[in-house]
Amino acid sequence: MGTVSGGTGLTEPQLTHQLTELGIDEGGVLLVHSSLRSLGEVEGGAATVLRALRRVLGPDGTVVVPAFTSDNSSTSNAHMERVRGLSDEARAAFRDNMPPFDPATTPSTDVGILAETTRLHPQSLRSAHPQTSFAALGPHAAKITDDHHPDCLLGESSPLARLYELEAQILLLGVGFNRCTAFHLGEYRVDSPPHRSYRCVVHRDGRRQWWEYDDVALDDSDFGALGAEFEGAGLGAETAVRVGTVGAAQCRVAGFVDAVDFAQGWFPGHRVVGP
Numbered sequence: 001m002g003t004v005s006g007g008t009g010l011t012e013p014q015l016t017h018q019l020t021e022l023g024i025d026e027g028g029v030l031l032v033h034s035s036l037r038s039l040g041e042v043e044g045g046a047a048t049v050l051r052a053l054r055r056v057l058g059p060d061g062t063v064v065v066p067a068f069t070s071d072n073s074s075t076s077n078a079h080m081e082r083v084r085g086l087s088d089e090a091r092a093a094f095r096d097n098m099p100p101f102d103p104a105t106t107p108s109t110d111v112g113i114l115a116e117t118t119r120l121h122p123q124s125l126r127s128a129h130p131q132t133s134f135a136a137l138g139p140h141a142a143k144i145t146d147d148h149h150p151d152c153l154l155g156e157s158s159p160l161a162r163l164y165e166l167e168a169q170i171l172l173l174g175v176g177f178n179r180c181t182a183f184h185l186g187e188y189r190v191d192s193p194p195h196r197s198y199r200c201v202v203h204r205d206g207r208r209q210w211w212e213y214d215d216v217a218l219d220d221s222d223f224g225a226l227g228a229e230f231e232g233a234g235l236g237a238e239t240a241v242r243v244g245t246v247g248a249a250q251c252r253v254a255g256f257v258d259a260v261d262f263a264q265g266w267f268p269g270h271r272v273v274g275p
Contacts, residue, residue, distance in 0.1 A: 009041035010247045015052035018246045022171070022253045024053075027060035029140055029168035031182065031256065034065075034114040038174025039247035046117040049173075054137070062138025064163065065115035066181060067108040067126055069133065072101050073200040074210070076131070078110065100203040101130035108133075114173070127159050130200045130211075134159040140166060151213040153198070154181060155188035160260075168256040174249030177227020178220060182256050186263025188216050222270065230254070230262045 024030060032053065036046050053063050070078040074095060083091045099106070103126045108116050118124055119135040127133045127148035136144045136159070144166070149157035160182065170182055177183075187193055196217040199210060231241040235258055242253045 009043040010039060010048075011043050012048050012052050012055070015042070015049060015246065016055045018244070019052055019056045019171075022244045022246070022251060023242045024056050024171065024253060025061075025169060026056065026058045028057060029062045029064065029138075029144070029163060029166045030057060030171055031064045031163055031168055032114065032118075032171045032173060033175050033179040033181070034112050034171075034173035035175050035249070036113050038249035040249075042247065046114045049114055050117055050121070050137075053171075057138065060139060062136055062140040062144070063118060064134055064136045064141075064144055064159065064168070065118045066111045067115060067119045067133045067135040068111050069101055069106055069109055069131055071109050072098065072106070072130055073198065075197065075199045098201050100201045100208045102203065103128050103133060108135075129153065129158065130202050131198065132158065150202070150211070151215060153215050153218060154184040155216060158185075160185040163256050164260055166256075170252075170254045170256055170259060172252040172254075173246060174251060176224060177230070177252075178224045180223055180227060180259065182259040183220070183223050183226060183263040184218055185260045186267060187218060189260070189264045190267050193217070219271075226263060226266055226270070229266065230259060233262060 036049065042048050057063060070076045071082060073079050083094055086094065108119055118137055119126060121137055124135045124137045125141040125145045126135045127145040129148045129150060132153045133148065134145060144159045144162045147157065148159060152158050154160050164185060170180060172180065194217045195214050197212055197214055199212045202209060202211045204211065233240045240254060240258055244251055
């Protein structure tokens with residue numbers, strides 16, 4: 001699985017071959033975190049990568065991507081950075097003009113062009129959480145995206161739990177384990193996980209309003225270390241993670257269930273958990 005040289009971009013057949021070599025299951029469900037830039041030049045860009053992924057998965061396969069809107073909040077790090085340095089008056093004016101989340105039209109943020117291209121596909125479905133929605137394309141799309149509770153970011157009433165039930169795979173396409181959202185489900189499954197308040201803009205009862213809810217305090221700051229240990233773990237006769245190259249990018253494929261279960265067991269020994 002080499003890169004393409006001579007100034008010619010990766011083609012769909014080349015991407016399909018390289019993705020197949022990574023061990024993606026035909027007919028399976030695949031959660032993709034990606035950096036298109038890391039692949040190098042691709043003929044046709046993100047649309048070509050999406051077609052290659054769907055070709056590898058086949059007609060019975062489903063591709064899933066994060067479609068997060070982390071800036072639709074007054075409690076997110078993205079929002080805090082955006083209003084940093086503003087006066088109290090300017091900060092209030094900015095928040096007054098933040099549009100409410102609309103699953104049909106609100107763009108995803110900070111998840112990459114491949115995720116946004118998948119969200120915009122005419123057959124794609126999107127879950128309705130105002131901060132941590134997912135988009136899915138394929139036969140299992142409705143099962144994955146339906147009934148994403150608005151007070152459950154990434155727990156049992158989110159698409160992550162449905163991906164666990166479907167025994168999905170995870171593809172880290174040119175990104176590291178610091179982007180692996182599956183680990184968040186492990187945060188929910190430890191005993192007595194810490195909670196915090198979240199606040200975001202929604203459209204409810206016919207009007208724009210701020211909505212506050214309580215949920216598990218998510219923390220991805222140690223996901224890199226967690227991922228390194230997960231990658232080195234042995235699962236029976238096999239390693240937990242398959243590593244390969246697509247274009248210029250190092251990529252990883254792992255089982256969703258394996259990742260969540262490993263994280264659930266890892267957190268208590270590496271974090272202060274509980275009251």
